[in-house]
Amino acid sequence: MTQKQEQLSKNQQIVLNIIEKAKGPLKAYSILYNVQKRGIKAPLQVYRALEKLIEIGKIHKIESKNAFIACKNSDCEISKATAFSICNNCEHVKEIKNTKLSKYLSNFEDNSGMKYKKYNLEFFGLCRDCKLKQ
Amino acid sequence: MTQKQEQLSKNQQIVLNIIEKAKGPLKAYSILYNVQKRGIKAPLQVYRALEKLIEIGKIHKIESKNAFIACKNSDCEISKATAFSICNNCEHVKEIKNTKLSKYLSNFEDNSGMKYKKYNLEFFGLCRDCKLKQ
């Protein structure tokens, strides 16, 4: 077994647990509220944990929502290529796991010849449930 | 001539002018500072103009930077499909105009069958200048 086990610190583990248990993306201050019973008292403690967790690819930030979600893409150890679908109605967010898409985007080059190491894509629309309810 | 000329209000015009003259994306409070000589005094006046300008597709928000940039894509009247390249070093931001890319993304469907009306894509890397300087 060559699986490199990332050793998380206490606060990082607490914050990650909350995010992984959540049904959708969580906002920083909502995380803070949730972890106060576990000893984390200040925003900065949360933000520092979030920063680290993003860095190692355990979570992602949904930029359009300023919210944080656990990575479901087990094979993106350090996640530089992210894509999400976001329902405009119920706000449900799902990480998109699509090899064709990620290959397409990872290999994309614009006319300036600039090659990209990282991208974030956010799709917006209505999820199936919300489409039916309309 | 069926060109629908959007009639902007005074504040909207002021804010748009600043953004169009800028070399890169501007932050809301930087815009505020820049337009105070023209009578706009409060953040809300700026944010309201920004909201409208985004709605009609004159500007876009760069989510990862909380900054606003003029739309260079003259044919996306109401811009629901945006893509940007962002240099991690010099922070230069450029709107990507690439028909293949926008077609690919506009037609993208994930396995849930969800179809998207809107997307925002932000690529990160080193622009040519910064790559050479490294």
Place this chain on the structure above:
DNA sequence: CTTAATTTGTTATAATATAACGTTTGTTAT
């Protein structure tokens, strides 16, 4: 004109995020 809708001006405040500082804990090399 007058009614409705939009935009404005203003004050206050909410929500999101980081600076700066010193302390503690964990890792690595001797």
Place this chain on the structure above:
DNA sequence: ATAACAAACGTTATATTATAACAAATTAAG
């Protein structure tokens, strides 16, 4: 084991980004 260094922690204060609420002024449409 311990010195030296790096990473994480705790804490206070503050910076940055964004919206609520309300009344007045302006503009568009019938």
